[in-house]
Amino acid sequence: MEIEVQIHEQYTTPKVLVLTAQLTEEVTVLLKKLQDEKPSSLLGYQEDMVFILPLDEIYSIFAENKKVYVKTETEQYVLKTRLYEIEERFSGSSFLRVSGSEIVNMHHVKSMDMSIHGTVHLRFANGYSTFVSRRCIKNIKNYFNNEV
Amino acid sequence: MTKQILSRGLLGALIGSFIAQTILLIISLVWGKGHYLFVTPELVARFGNELTAVLVQHLLSLLMGAVIGASSAIWEIDSWSTTKQTVFHFIILSGTMLPVAYVNYWMRHTVSGIVSYFLIFIGIYILLWVILTKYWGAQVKEINMKMEQHQ
Numbered sequence: 001m002e003i004e005v006q007i008h009e010q011y012t013t014p015k016v017l018v019l020t021a022q023l024t025e026e027v028t029v030l031l032k033k034l035q036d037e038k039p040s041s042l043l044g045y046q047e048d049m050v051f052i053l054p055l056d057e058i059y060s061i062f063a064e065n066k067k068v069y070v071k072t073e074t075e076q077y078v079l080k081t082r083l084y085e086i087e088e089r090f091s092g093s094s095f096l097r098v099s100g101s102e103i104v105n106m107h108h109v110k111s112m113d114m115s116i117h118g119t120v121h122l123r124f125a126n127g128y129s130t131f132v133s134r135r136c137i138k139n140i141k142n143y144f145n146n147e148v
Numbered sequence: 149m150t151k152q153i154l155s156r157g158l159l160g161a162l163i164g165s166f167i168a169q170t171i172l173l174i175i176s177l178v179w180g181k182g183h184y185l186f187v188t189p190e191l192v193a194r195f196g197n198e199l200t201a202v203l204v205q206h207l208l209s210l211l212m213g214a215v216i217g218a219s220s221a222i223w224e225i226d227s228w229s230t231t232k233q234t235v236f237h238f239i240i241l242s243g244t245m246l247p248v249a250y251v252n253y254w255m256r257h258t259v260s261g262i263v264s265y266f267l268i269f270i271g272i273y274i275l276l277w278v279i280l281t282k283y284w285g286a287q288v289k290e291i292n293m294k295m296e297q298h299q
Contacts, residue, residue, distance in 0.1 A: 110295070
């Protein structure tokens, strides 16, 4: 693997660009390593492409059909991490578990509402809305109690 | 879920049997004049002999305990709305309790007796639904206010 470092004034935050013909084991390991040192992002996969997703841009992380997905404002990616690992890693942050199959970034949540029949939903800035399990409501309340 | 329903049902049956025994003991202590009253004379008359009456009473207390215990698992199904949980719990409980109450003469065997028993049940569940909905509604409102302050 060639390693090249370029120094430009414009990069006030360093940027790592990986150029590769194929997503090999070596590259995946490298990306994982880069990510571990920089836990402010996650790796999202779309077909054969990998994207580094800054945590701020993530709306939701959810499990469906035994796969884990990441939702940003407009896109959806596959995540190669288990939901409980995400929960452990991000405990104490704005990422909260809201049901058995979903963790959301509270920063992007606009409001919470309850239907006439008593199901609770979270609404996001981009129009996305999701079901909240009643047993997770206490956590959400605690989050805001500590934040404000 | 199946495991939960079974374990809660079993525990409920044991608790049901225990409660029935305790009630019989208390009744005997208060009204028994030194005798243990394990079954009412009405029930003996209904089933012909003491043994059958006691057997029926025992089986019914097990059944009721099991149903009450098992159906409590409904409140654990968080993906169900409060309405759905309340309605299913109502159907299961009234479906068991009403026939049992009828057999045991806990209600009058007239149309008005059955209807009033049923209405009491419905009233309890409506109250339960209102309390649950108000409670979660208040929680949601509180969180919403905090979210607004936050933004």
